[in-house]
Amino acid sequence: MNPVGTAAFDEEVSLAIEAVRAPHHRVVVRHLEDGPPHLEYREAGQRVIGPVVELAREAEAVGARASVVGCFFDVGVHVLRECVKLPVIGMGEASMLLASTLGHRFSVIVGRRKWTPQVEQNALLTGMERHLASVRSVEMSIPAAQADPTTFFKRVREAARAAVERDGAEVVVLSEIAPPGFTRTLRDELGAAFVDPGMAAWKWAEMMADLYEREAVSHSAVGDYEPSSE
DSSP: OBOSSOSTTHHHHHHHHHTTOOTTOOOOOOBOSSOOSOOOSHHHHHHHHHHHHHHHHHHHHTTOSOEEEOOTTOTTHHHHHHHOSSOEEEHHHHHHHHHHHHOSOEEEEESOGGGHHHHHHHHHHTTOGGGEEEEEEOOOOHHHHHHOHHHHHHHHHHHHHHHHHTSOOSEEEESSOOOTTHHHHHHHHHOOEEEOHHHHHHHHHHHHHHHHHHHOOOOOSSGGGOOOOO
């Protein structure tokens, strides 16, 4: 689920998934009928939670076995887990958890400095703060990155090198889905492991979908994700 009111991100998400999708899983990529063009600001993120909940409920009703929120800030993930039974995967959460298994410390590359606090807060919530070496910004907004992806990913390459050579990162997590082959090229250049958020979230979703279908494994209904009686 791309929690924005535009189809601009659907194709890149589909391409990232198809590169790693297991044959027995089927992907449906959806965006909101009405919503902001991006979620750089917290206000926009709060606005989309209700519509995203409705998308997840629709997916559950037609037999989906897992749902991914296509935003690195994991907008609405905890609310969704109160509202549906199927597993809900946050792109940022899945990426950081995967990164923690690939090396001792990881860095996250973000578009703007404004995003840094949200990434750091999510690292704290997922228990990943001790593994977080740094959050590096390339100082390009989402609209700017869409308009000039070549410059954006050139800056991402430079930031990744700095994260490895200066910050001690062993793993680099991208906050935006990369072009095909980009992370493999950087891995060969720098020797560090790289995590693409689209691929990480999808593979996590496949695992959870299999567990949900076979053993009904999903988030707890006790405590934090206890569903409302209403």
